[in-house]
Amino acid sequence: xxxxxxxxxxxxxxxxxxxxxxxxxxxxxxxxxxxxxxxxxxxxxxxxxxxxxxxxxxxxxxxxxxxxxxxxxxxxxxxxxxxxxxxxxxxxxxxxxxxxxxxxxxxxxxxxxxxxxxxxxxxxxxxxxxxxxxxxxxxxxxxxxxxxxxxxxxxxxxxxxxxxxxxxxxxxxxxxxxxxxxxxxxxxxxxxxxxxxxxxxxxxxxxxxxxxxxxxxxxxxxxxxxxxxxxxxxxxxxxxxxxxxxxxxxxxxxxxxxxxxxxxxxxxxxxxxxxxxxxxxxxxxxxxxxxxxxxxxxxxxxxxxxxxxxxxxxxxxxxxxxxxxxxxxxxxxxxx
Amino acid sequence: xxxxxxxxxxxxxxxxxxxxxxxxxxxxxxxxxxxxxxxxxxxxxxxxxxxxxxxxxxxxxxxxxxxxxxxxxxxxxxxxxxxxxxxxxxxxxxxxxxxxxxxxxxxxxxxxxxxxxxxxxxxxxxxxxxxxxxxxxxxxxxxxxxxxxxxxxxxxxxxxxxxxxxxxxxxxxxxxxxxxxxxxxxxxxxxxxxxxxxxxxxxxxxxxxxxxxxxxxxxxxxxxxxxxxxxxxxxxxxxxxxxxxxxxxxxxxxxxxxxxxxxxxxxxxxxxxxxxxxxxxxxxxxxxxxxxxxxxxxxxxxxxxxxxxxxxxxxxxxxxxxxxxxxxxxxxxxxx
Numbered sequence: 001x002x003x004x005x006x007x008x009x010x011x012x013x014x015x016x017x018x019x020x021x022x023x024x025x026x027x028x029x030x031x032x033x034x035x036x037x038x039x040x041x042x043x044x045x046x047x048x049x050x051x052x053x054x055x056x057x058x059x060x061x062x063x064x065x066x067x068x069x070x071x072x073x074x075x076x077x078x079x080x081x082x083x084x085x086x087x088x089x090x091x092x093x094x095x096x097x098x099x100x101x102x103x104x105x106x107x108x109x110x111x112x113x114x115x116x117x118x119x120x121x122x123x124x125x126x127x128x129x130x131x132x133x134x135x136x137x138x139x140x141x142x143x144x145x146x147x148x149x150x151x152x153x154x155x156x157x158x159x160x161x162x163x164x165x166x167x168x169x170x171x172x173x174x175x176x177x178x179x180x181x182x183x184x185x186x187x188x189x190x191x192x193x194x195x196x197x198x199x200x201x202x203x204x205x206x207x208x209x210x211x212x213x214x215x216x217x218x219x220x221x222x223x224x225x226x227x228x229x230x231x232x233x234x235x236x237x238x239x240x241x242x243x244x245x246x247x248x249x250x251x252x253x254x255x256x257x258x259x260x261x262x263x264x265x266x267x268x269x270x271x272x273x274x275x276x277x278x279x280x281x282x283x284x285x286x287x288x289x290x291x292x293x294x295x296x297x298x299x300x301x302x303x304x305x306x307x308x309x310x311x312x313x314x315x316x317x318x319x320x321x322x323x324x325x326x327x328x329x330x331x332x333x334x335x336x
Numbered sequence: 337x338x339x340x341x342x343x344x345x346x347x348x349x350x351x352x353x354x355x356x357x358x359x360x361x362x363x364x365x366x367x368x369x370x371x372x373x374x375x376x377x378x379x380x381x382x383x384x385x386x387x388x389x390x391x392x393x394x395x396x397x398x399x400x401x402x403x404x405x406x407x408x409x410x411x412x413x414x415x416x417x418x419x420x421x422x423x424x425x426x427x428x429x430x431x432x433x434x435x436x437x438x439x440x441x442x443x444x445x446x447x448x449x450x451x452x453x454x455x456x457x458x459x460x461x462x463x464x465x466x467x468x469x470x471x472x473x474x475x476x477x478x479x480x481x482x483x484x485x486x487x488x489x490x491x492x493x494x495x496x497x498x499x500x501x502x503x504x505x506x507x508x509x510x511x512x513x514x515x516x517x518x519x520x521x522x523x524x525x526x527x528x529x530x531x532x533x534x535x536x537x538x539x540x541x542x543x544x545x546x547x548x549x550x551x552x553x554x555x556x557x558x559x560x561x562x563x564x565x566x567x568x569x570x571x572x573x574x575x576x577x578x579x580x581x582x583x584x585x586x587x588x589x590x591x592x593x594x595x596x597x598x599x600x601x602x603x604x605x606x607x608x609x610x611x612x613x614x615x616x617x618x619x620x621x622x623x624x625x626x627x628x629x630x631x632x633x634x635x636x637x638x639x640x641x642x643x644x645x646x647x648x649x650x651x652x653x654x655x656x657x658x659x660x661x662x663x664x665x666x667x668x669x670x671x672x
Binding site for chain 1: 341342355536573609616632665
């Protein structure tokens, strides 16, 4: 299969190099081991709690493209769909640390949980204070291929945004961790795949799906979801995703929510907005008020065709953190 | 083929509806005829020259996703890969007009040129002053399937950005048109396709490409380029694109340029940044200084796999207009 890459073994470091060249005002990189930190770390601004995330590659722009003022302080990319080892996470967190402690945002996959935990222990031995926040927003399945408990998927962006906002306004470690946990506890997601993505390292499709079939509840590594079903119109597919989220408790009548429609890689901007309209309708029918929106391909699965829907109930504290400005390679918000 | 759409005949209006629901702070829509205008038109701000663009759909987020403060005032989506008719363009321009005239930014395709010209004549009869700016930045071929002369491709975003910045700071019609023409005259692009996209209306691939072959100089409708060649590493492919641009005069030794690496639809963020690194190297080898960067899928060809590289020599006037803040559904810039 054709990819726009050089040596398949260098995909992650070539990506980091391009990221740093294109966005040298926002990010700095290390290549051995690979990680991303903030360009403004030693610019003389007040020290902040460092918000650090990471995981296997193949989900770009998550996480490396979300480093910058108002969002992440560090990101650690593993090999494609493979957790970064603990020493790499440790090195990234050390580099990101500004002396006020580190909040680690960890998607709930067994490898990530173990490696971030070990990295936290290493940091603790060096008297760097660490708080870990687990994201497990995927309501599709309880356990999965790489996961005990629910998977962490697109809701991770919401957690990273609110934690980054709290850190940027100078909150202490415990406060940044608390708002991150609040968002992680509130956010729910579910996805659907129309076609598998293709791995740049193996050149192979990551799973098979019959013509005319879609996979409801897919994970961001192509892990099995709830069921295959015949392909149908977007409004029916999206109603099914919202229904699953609502059954889990994320769509109370009268509540105010953030609605995030996320592309999995090769889904067009037009399709994402068509899905957004369908999700908006499905929430409105349940008496849910969409007060904030995000539409784009932020938490991808290589070039998988598909979409996930994320719903996060918002109170004033989460709204203020979501609305705060941020500037990263992939996600820029201006104060509304 | 599977798409996340409802009725294929309603793809454009369903997209517009989702766009307006997700970004009601930025855009307003009409569905009959379909067009997008600014949400802030009657907000009490000072009247501006209206910058309006449009063309066939299938290139989203261009143009509808680029409406908002600091960029477009109106956008007119035709059917997929088909020019909007003159009355639709006329209606959009009338709705966008703030009494200071309209700059129409037109990609150089025969249908667009004719229909925008007719719309301009209709506006002229109603005493709305119009300046048309043609974008023909694709250096790949001289004439093409839908084009006499060069095609307008990703460089259109650069023209729209600088025109929108001039309008936002209050410049008069002639001045806004002048800076748009300056950018249109300076910007050069060339693209490559790895795989065809699939039309949401027909469900068919828009062209065929043998396994292992890529199309150098592809257009954004899958029009033929310069040649098929065997697929190779990104750095060789990108060097070829920069070489073609440089031979056309866009890469003077010592010049300062904007480098824009644009995804055609299903190219991953990691691949785009790998291509960016390769383009940066190819320019550096020619003594060209990259002073501004943009990386993302902004001017797409449905879900085609591929990339285009755009180089625009920048002087102080263009830099100031590029750096000015803007906020649109797809493209937000904060003052650096």
